[in-house]
Ligand code: ADP
């Protein structure tokens with residue numbers, strides 16, 4: 001008993017001797033706004049940890065960026081229809097997992113969607129509906145079935161000339177997972193990596209309360225419609241409110257249905273709760289493409305994964321096991 005008390009005393013002493021604080025840095029990485037929070041004893045230590053997270057995310061960006069001609073991903077794309085490309089085990093495994101997600105979503109998620117990314121641009125340059133024939137030709141290049149992964153050789157081959165892969169729907173989540181894993185390894189007790197709304201956290205805030213995550217009201221992006229306490233988990237939101245295009249009066253999200261070649265419409269946002277941000281990221285995009293019924297049906301079959309879907313009229317849908325009492329939301333029309 002005495003020993004127990006003295007241990008308690010020591011723990012209390014060490015906590016008070018090293019007060020913990022949250023240090024936060026916001027910066028642009030992978031073309032997106034990242035917010036990195038770590039709990040540390042002082043600014044110097046906090047900065048050091050954040051620098052390590054930034055280095056890790058930049059390292060990942062170098063391998064998965066389709067804009068950087070020197071990335072392994074660009075090399076795979078350049079060699080589409082020509083030759084298999086040997087890649088690092090890390091990239092190989094990421095691609096393998098992406099293909100797994102294509103399989104469980106019946107192709108709604110497909111990193112080879114990227115053959116369409118010259119046709120559908122979401123930077124304001126697209127004024128008229130692309131020609132049907134153009135879409136038809138490009139969508140013919142989309143299809144994970146035509147990605148050949150050779151495990152023994154660690155090579156990736158895109159069979160058709162003009163095929164292309166892109167990590168827009170999974171890369172940010174993956175980077176958040178990796179940065180979290182690295183910081184946990186370094187002994188950081190708590191923190192949060194928020195990659196533009198794709199986030200993963202661990203531990204608790206210094207005051208002992210859980211990290212809180214706000215889900216943006218997709219119909220009014222300055223408002224949060226629900227707050228959730230998050231413990232060692234990831235939350236990712238895919239919305240149509242950041243990047244979209246309006247053609248003939250209809251709003252299209254920057255998420256393409258790989259089977260039709262047309263952007264998905266009808267949903268305003270999908271928020272996904274999962275043990276990893278990579279999976280949450282990919283599944284949020286998938287549900288966007290699959291739609292409410294098929295999407296939620298899939299999520300209900302996956303253990304430990306939940307989602308909230310908001311349609312473009314503001315109606316909210318939940319997966320089976322989500323704790324509904326946590327939400328008090330009101331969503332006004334767009
Ligand atoms: P956000 O970038 O807002 O977090 P997502 O995670 O849903 O949203 O990713 C959307 C991005 O994913 C698109 O900008 C595009 O790069 C890519 N993408 C679009 N459609 C698909 C798809 N069906 N499967 C895989 N990636 C996609």
Ligand code: MG
Pocket residue numbers: 168169170238280281282283284285
């Ligand atoms: Mg995604």
